[in-house]
Amino acid sequence: MLAIKNLTKSYNGRTVFKDLSFEVEPGQVLTIVGPSGIGKTTFLNILSGLIAADSGSISIDGNNLAIDGTRQGSEVGVIFQDFNLFPQYTVTENITLAPRIVAKENKNEYRKTATELLDELDLTEHQDKYPFELSGGQKQRVAIARALAMKPGVLAYDEPTSGLDAKSTDRVTAIIKKLQGQGATQLVVTHDLPFAQSLNGKVLDFSKDVQR
The missing domain is CATH 3.40.50.300 (P-loop containing nucleotide triphosphate hydrolases)
Incomplete structure (x- = not known):
């Protein structure tokens, strides 16, 4: 709560x-x-x-x-209005960056989480794309996946x-x-x-x- x-x-x-x-x-x-x-x-x-x-x-x-x-x-995971995705990273890299660097999760764990989120948010086919290749709605879903990857309360x-x-x-x-x-x-x-x-x-x- x-x-x-x-x-x-x-x-x-x-x-x-x-x-x-x-x-x-x-x-x-x-x-x-x-x-x-x-x-x-x-x-x-x-x-x-x-x-x-x-x-x-x-x-x-x-x-x-x-x-x-x-x-x-x-x-608290926040999805900002302008998404704030890292342009130099792919969709998967955007999702796994914080769990890997900030949360220090092991590779198996953050990759498993990313795979599940990509599937759940219908992003699997976009996993290797960069933000400039995505629509606004796709960027929004990537931002949601990135926030969820850190398992916020x-x-x-x-x-x-x-x-x-x-x-x-x-x-x-x-x-x-x-x-x-x-x-x-x-x-x-x-x-x-x-x-x-x-x-x-x-x-x-x-x-x-x-x-x-």
Whole structure:
């Protein structure tokens, strides 16, 4: 379970959000909506450990995560809006890089995981391609596979359908629902209200439900 308690963040004297508190149960999808500039991506960056919060706490299954921007673990896997795939590496290399270098997994383990993820996300035929050879939807699935390869406690998406056509959006929706059925805890930041409504989960509206 993901638990956020009294999380507060300010920039230059302006409060982005104050005493933000909620819980996400295993297998639950929380969709975070609201207009641009309201703090959704800031929250996601704090959750992933990229920036520091002012106060509060984040825990996964009772284990507290650092909120001071120094976190090094892979407890939260984030799929960023621009995918952030390494252009010099193939699909398989993108997926296995962090397990090999950061998690220090042995070759048999990270190769087995990559093979399973490639199959599950319908990417096997693209495993030796480079990012420039992929469509937007294919890149999105590679980014999801790369995050899942580190076996995170929480999976978070930043605008996962941005720039995707209807077919690719449907595929991303199906992946999120499939992972939900497998018990994955997921957060989805989106402006796409039809997409948000298609997911089986709760909605947190940063324009209405968050203190400032």
